[in-house]
Amino acid sequence: MARSTTSDDGGTGTAAGTGSGGASGGASGGGPSAAVPERLLAEATRLFAERGYDRTSVQEIVEAAGVTKGALYHYFGSKDDLLHEIYARVLRLQTERLDTIAARHEVAVPERLAEAAADVVVTSIQNLDDTKIFFRSMHQLSPEKQKAVRAERRRYHERFRSLVEEGQRDGHFRPGLRPDLVVDFFFGSVHHLGTWYHADGPLSAEQVATEFSDLLLHSVRQP
Amino acid sequence: MARSTTSDDGGTGTAAGTGSGGASGGASGGGPSAAVPERLLAEATRLFAERGYDRTSVQEIVEAAGVTKGALYHYFGSKDDLLHEIYARVLRLQTERLDTIAARHEVAVPERLAEAAADVVVTSIQNLDDTKIFFRSMHQLSPEKQKAVRAERRRYHERFRSLVEEGQRDGHFRPGLRPDLVVDFFFGSVHHLGTWYHADGPLSAEQVATEFSDLLLHSVRQP
Amino acid sequence: MARSTTSDDGGTGTAAGTGSGGASGGASGGGPSAAVPERLLAEATRLFAERGYDRTSVQEIVEAAGVTKGALYHYFGSKDDLLHEIYARVLRLQTERLDTIAARHEVAVPERLAEAAADVVVTSIQNLDDTKIFFRSMHQLSPEKQKAVRAERRRYHERFRSLVEEGQRDGHFRPGLRPDLVVDFFFGSVHHLGTWYHADGPLSAEQVATEFSDLLLHSVRQP
Amino acid sequence: MARSTTSDDGGTGTAAGTGSGGASGGASGGGPSAAVPERLLAEATRLFAERGYDRTSVQEIVEAAGVTKGALYHYFGSKDDLLHEIYARVLRLQTERLDTIAARHEVAVPERLAEAAADVVVTSIQNLDDTKIFFRSMHQLSPEKQKAVRAERRRYHERFRSLVEEGQRDGHFRPGLRPDLVVDFFFGSVHHLGTWYHADGPLSAEQVATEFSDLLLHSVRQP
DNA sequence: AATGAATGAGTATTCATTCAT
DNA sequence: GATGAATGAATACTCATTCAT
Missing domain, CATH: 1.10.357.10 (Tetracycline Repressor, domain 2)
Known part of the structure; x- marks a missing residue:
C-alpha cells in the first residue's frame, strides 16, 4: 500500500518509487506526462488556490489530472x-x-x-x-x-x-x-x-x- | 421584505424596522434578547471565525441564534x-x-x-x-x-x-x-x-x- | 370572513361586495386600480400560465398585484x-x-x-x-x-x-x-x-x- | 462518468456500459431486476404521470426504484x-x-x-x-x-x-x-x-x- | 495499478401558511 | 382590512469515500 493517511515520513513517501521505468514516469512537475501522484498534487494545488479547498471536489482534481478517483485514493488516503x-x-x-x-x-x-x-x-x-x-x-x-x-x-x-x-x-x-x-x-x-x-x-x-x-x-x- | 440581497444601504438596513421599544428589540450585540438579525450576525461571525465559512452550516447558525431557517432567510437573502x-x-x-x-x-x-x-x-x-x-x-x-x-x-x-x-x-x-x-x-x-x-x-x-x-x-x- | 376555502357558491362570492365605494373599487379586470381580489386573480392567471402553478410562488403573485400576503389570505383561503x-x-x-x-x-x-x-x-x-x-x-x-x-x-x-x-x-x-x-x-x-x-x-x-x-x-x- | 446532462447522443447513452451479461444487467423495462438507469426511468415515468413532475420528489423516485439518490445522480445529471x-x-x-x-x-x-x-x-x-x-x-x-x-x-x-x-x-x-x-x-x-x-x-x-x-x-x- | 458504480449523510434554499398586531 | 415576521417541513443536489472487479 502506498497510502500515507497517517504517515509521518516527511511527505516524500507517497510519490517515491512510482513510475520509474514506466511509460508515464520520470518527469517531475505537473505536466501531462508526469507521474500520477505529481500530476494530482500539481492540479490540486492549482485548484485549491483558485477556488479554495472546500470548493474543490475530488472529482475536479482527478478530471484535471486525467485520472480516476480510484487512482487518487490509491496514492493518497484522503483529500x-x-x-x-x-x-x-x-x-x-x-x-x-x-x-x-x-x-x-x-x-x-x-x-x-x-x-x-x-x-x-x-x-x-x-x-x-x-x-x-x-x-x-x-x-x-x-x-x-x-x-x-x-x-x-x-x-x-x-x-x-x-x-x-x-x-x-x-x-x-x-x-x-x-x-x-x-x-x-x-x-x-x-x-x-x-x-x-x-x-x-x-x-x-x-x-x-x-x-x-x-x-x-x-x-x-x-x- | 426585509431582505438585503442586493442592497447598498450601508448595511444597517437589515436590522431596521425591528422596533426600538418592542419586547424583543433594541439591544445591540448578540445577547439572547437582541433582535433577530443582530443575533444571527453575531453567531455567524463567531462560527465563521471558529470553523470557516464553508464548514459552518446555516443550520448551525440558526440553532446558535435560537431561530429557524425561515427567520434567517427572512432577513438575509443567502448565507x-x-x-x-x-x-x-x-x-x-x-x-x-x-x-x-x-x-x-x-x-x-x-x-x-x-x-x-x-x-x-x-x-x-x-x-x-x-x-x-x-x-x-x-x-x-x-x-x-x-x-x-x-x-x-x-x-x-x-x-x-x-x-x-x-x-x-x-x-x-x-x-x-x-x-x-x-x-x-x-x-x-x-x-x-x-x-x-x-x-x-x-x-x-x-x-x-x-x-x-x-x-x-x-x-x-x-x- | 370573506374566505372561500370550501365554499360552493359558484365562485363569485370571493370577490363580491368588496370595494364598492372604496377608493380602489369598481373596476373589473386586472388593472392597477382594480379591486384587490380581481387584481390577484389576474396576476395569478398570468403567472400560472407563464410558469406553471407549482413554479409560481404566493410571494410572486402578491408582488405582481402590489399587495401583501396577508391581503391574499384575507380573500382566498389558499393558493x-x-x-x-x-x-x-x-x-x-x-x-x-x-x-x-x-x-x-x-x-x-x-x-x-x-x-x-x-x-x-x-x-x-x-x-x-x-x-x-x-x-x-x-x-x-x-x-x-x-x-x-x-x-x-x-x-x-x-x-x-x-x-x-x-x-x-x-x-x-x-x-x-x-x-x-x-x-x-x-x-x-x-x-x-x-x-x-x-x-x-x-x-x-x-x-x-x-x-x-x-x-x-x-x-x-x-x- | 455516465452522466448525460448535456448529451445529444439520442438518449441511449445513459444506459450504455451497464453490461449485458452482468448479474444485474440486460433486462429492459422497469422490473426489479432491470439495470438501474432503466428502473429509474420506469419509476420516474410512472410517478411523473401519476402526480406531475413538480410534485414528484427525487426521493420518491429513488425509493420506488430501490436505489439511492447518489445512484440517480450518477446516471442522470438532474431531475x-x-x-x-x-x-x-x-x-x-x-x-x-x-x-x-x-x-x-x-x-x-x-x-x-x-x-x-x-x-x-x-x-x-x-x-x-x-x-x-x-x-x-x-x-x-x-x-x-x-x-x-x-x-x-x-x-x-x-x-x-x-x-x-x-x-x-x-x-x-x-x-x-x-x-x-x-x-x-x-x-x-x-x-x-x-x-x-x-x-x-x-x-x-x-x-x-x-x-x-x-x-x-x-x-x-x-x- | 486502476476502475467507476454506488453510498448516505449533508448542503443551502424555498415556500405556503399562520398569527399577533 | 391588512401587515410582515416567523415557522417547519420539504426540495434538489453534492461529495468524499468504498469496494468488487
Missing part, C-alpha cells in the same frame, strides 16, 4: 492528505533555504536576515499558489495534521527569530523589540502576498523582495 | 449575504476611524500614521473574529460581492497610502519607498493577527499595537 | 383556492355561451354545432392564459376541487355531446360515430390551442375558429 | 435530465414509426394517413404515462431542453404535415385546408388521450384509433 502533502512540500522547501542562509556564520546578521527575508518573498511568489493555500486553508486540515503543520511552521519561525535575537545580542538590532512580534509582523506580510501579488503586475518578485527586506531591516535596525 | 454584511460592518468601522485620524491636519504625519496604525491593530484585535474571517473567507463571497468588498478595501488602503505619500512629500519618510508596497506590507501584518493573537496570551492589544506601529514607523522614517 | 377560482370563472363563461348557442332551436343542428365549436375556439384564444392553465394544472388542484371542476367540465361536455346526438337523430351526422369520442376528439384540439397558438402569429382567432369548426363538421357530417 | 430522457424516448419511437408508415409510397396517401393516425393513437395509449407527461410537463423542462424537444416535435409534425400536403396535391384532400392547422387539430386530440382514456374503460386502444383516424380522414377528405 485532506493531498492538502497536507502540499503544506509539507512548501514547508520543507522554505526550511531548507532558511537553514542554508542562516548557517552562513561568516556573514553579518543583518545581511543574513535581509537575505532570508528576500528569499522567502521570492519563493513565496514563485509558489504563489502554495502561498494562497497556506494562509487560507490551514483550518481545513484535520486537527492532527493541523497540529503537525503548525509545529513545523513554529520551528521555521523560531529559526527566523533566532536571527533577530542574534542581531539584538550583536547590537545590530534594537534591543527593545520583541523578536516574536517582529517575526509575526514580517510573516503576515509574506503570507499576504497571495492576496495582492499578480505575476503580470508591474512588480517583479525581486523588486518586492528587495523592498520588503529593506522595510524589515529598517524596522529593526539600531538607528 | 453569502450574511458574510457580506459582516465584511461591510467591519469595513465601515475601520474606514470611519481612519478618516477621523487622518483628518487631524494639525498633527504631524508620522504621529498620525503611528496612531492610525496602532488604532487598526487595536480594533482588529477587538474584533478578532472579523479579522479571522476577513482574510480567510473573502474568496468565498460571490464574485460581485467580492468585487464590492475589494473596492471598499481599496479605498481604505488608498487613504492609508495617502498618509505615507504625504509623509514622503513632507520629508518625514524615505522617498525611495513605494507607498503601495508599504501599505500591503503593513496590512499583511494586521490581517494576520487573527492567526496568532490570543486574547488570553501574554500580550495586550495595546502592546501589539504599539510595537507594530513602531515597526512601521521605523521602516519608513527618514533616518 | 389552491386561487386556481380553483380561475377554473370556475372560465367554466362559467364557456357554459353560459354554449347554453345560449345550443338553445337556439330554430337553427339547424349543424349550424349550431359549428357556431358552438367556433365560439369555444374564439373564447379559448381570447383567454389563452386560462386555456394554458386548464389542461396543465388540473391535477394540481386539491382532490375535492379537482372533482368539482371535473364534474362541471363533464356537464359542459355533455351539453356539447347532446348537440352531436341530436344531429345524429336528425340524420345530419353519421350514425356510427360515438358522440363521446367526438367530443373528446374536438376538445383535445381546443385545449391544445394554448401550446401552439400565439396572438402575434399569422392566424387570427377567427381563422382558427372557422377552420377547426369546419374540420369538426366535416368529420361528423353525413356525406 | 430535469430524467424528464428529458423520457421525452427523447417517446419521440424516437413515434418518429421511427411514422417514418416507416409514411415511406410506403406504394400505398395511397389517405390509407397512409389513416394508418399513421391510428398508429400514433395506439402507441400513445400503450404509453399512456408518457402521453400524460408530454403535454403537462413540457414547460417544466429547462429552456434549452425544451427547445430541443420542441424542435424534435416540430420535425415529427412536419412529416405528418407532408402527408397531408401530398394528399392535397394528389387531389384526395380538400385544397382549402391549412395543413399545419390540420396537424395541430389532430395532435391536440392525440395528446389529450391522457386526460380521459383509461385502460380499464369500455374502449380498446384500437377502437379509439379507428374512430380518431376515421374522424381525421373525414375531416380532410375531398367529398
